[in-house]
Amino acid sequence: MSTTHDDGADARHRERMRRKKALVDDKIARATIERGVVVVTTGNGKGKSSSGFGMVARALGHGFKVGVVQFIKGSFATGEEAFFRRFPDDVDYHVMGEGYTWETQDRERDVQAAQAAWTIARSMLENPAIDLVLLDELNIALKYRYIDVGQVTAALAARPPLQHVVITGRAAPPELVDAADTVTEMNVVKHAFAAGIKAQKGIEL
Amino acid sequence: MSTTHDDGADARHRERMRRKKALVDDKIARATIERGVVVVTTGNGKGKSSSGFGMVARALGHGFKVGVVQFIKGSFATGEEAFFRRFPDDVDYHVMGEGYTWETQDRERDVQAAQAAWTIARSMLENPAIDLVLLDELNIALKYRYIDVGQVTAALAARPPLQHVVITGRAAPPELVDAADTVTEMNVVKHAFAAGIKAQKGIEL
Known part of the structure; x- marks a missing residue:
């Protein structure tokens, strides 16, 4: 050359x-414009929940207070839960009581668990001391109509103006997409699971 | 009813x-199958780097050791850097010395900075004591050919068998997609920035 x-x-x-x-x-x-934003991550690809937890880490780096409610997941321990529970002064962490819905096969119990988790989430969305709220896998609970999307968009609209909210899960309903500031659709190009590789700690769990 | x-x-x-x-x-x-996986997050949507940092948090929750190299970004402090630098025993954290390339406008300096960061990354990919390596925004350095993709795929192929690697950034080259186990394309449905909202701490920074 x-x-x-x-x-x-x-x-x-x-x-x-x-x-x-x-x-x-x-x-x-x-x-x-400086204000709290609503971020929605949806689609079938890997990375929706992990991007939510990355934003939790980012927020903690700025000294923010964070609230986390994990919907649906609950029957197994995850790395994110083990990690972020180490910071109880800065992270208010809740996991819905039941496992994945296809593990319970009991709609009434799922609805009750989702409603109880939503009650906690709603109290976070009313609390100006919480700078960022992560509602992990909420979209699944909305898809199965365990929680009414109208209640969610109303709570988002009424929240403290500087509060950020991150909502994850495939199949985000159109009403939620309309209410959001930033929406990413995460699509599968390829996935290790399809090649027979187990869900790996640190990656999926 | x-x-x-x-x-x-x-x-x-x-x-x-x-x-x-x-x-x-x-x-x-x-x-x-139990083995280390290579995860690539690409596309133009928000969530690529944050999903990488979410996997870092998840890995730390399992007691894993983590290596992070951030390519390209470097002229401003980020929340993720402030947060994960709090765990020096568990996270080996490096940020490339220069700012975004459109801030420097000096290709030679960019190439040198990228090569220096790649040297650190490669040593992590040879170290079986590191369970997860995050190469944040490496794809941009590959796109501009600051680093040769063949060197990267060779280092991935030769790494310790249980080590996970997460590589982020838009425009992942096809050779890297071929070498990966899990690839997600993150697409913009909408973005707050387009509506005049500044990049927000805890979300983008």
Whole structure:
């Protein structure tokens, strides 16, 4: 590779980066609103709950107080629960009492457990001392209509203005997508499980 | 709503859940391989890095040792860095020395910074004492060819068999997708930034 070629590549790179920086700077200058946001992660791909827990870590790094309610999951211990329960002064952590719904096969019991978890979640959404609320797998409870989506969107609308809320789970209902500020659909390109690999600690659990 | 109607709905729910449980149980029974996995999160949506940091938290909950290298990001402090640096015995945390490439506009400096970060990453991929390695935003460095993807896939193939690796960033190259066990594409449905809302601490930072 000749010096001339390098110089040309460098010049093109600089020009491309200069244009990119101008675009990014302009976007940043126009994004001036400071308020709590509602983030929804949905789709069938791996990463929905883990992105929620990543935002919990990020929030704790800023000295924020965090509330977590895990819906549906509950019959087995997870790494995220073991970890974040180490910070009881900063993280208010709740897990719904029952296991996955296909483990219980009892709709009435599932509805009761989901409603009890939602009561805790709603109290967090009324508490201005909680900076970020993670409602992990809430979308599943909404999909099965264990909880009314109208109650959820009403509680989101009435929450403290600077509070952030992260809601995860496949099949987010359209009403929730409408109410959210940021929505990501996580799609499977490939998954280790399909190749016969067990759910791995630290990754899925 | 009559009791008869409730009973019918309950019976249908039980039958649907029974079939679902059978399917899930069968899949779990067939997924028996225990080994380290390579997870790649890519696409333009929000959640790629945060899902990586959620897996770090999950891994720490299981008592695992973790290595983190953040590529590209480096000119501003992030919540995830402030948080995970609190656990120096369990998390080996490195951030590449330079800011986003469109802030530096100097390809040669970017290449050198990326190569230095890759040297640290590669040593983690050779260390069986590290259970999970997060290479945050590596995909961007691969996209700009600051680092050769062939070197990365070779290091992944030669790593300790039980070590998990999580690689994030938009535009994951096809060679990396081929080498991965689990790949999620995170797509934007909507983003608060487009509505003029600043990047928020605890969410994006």
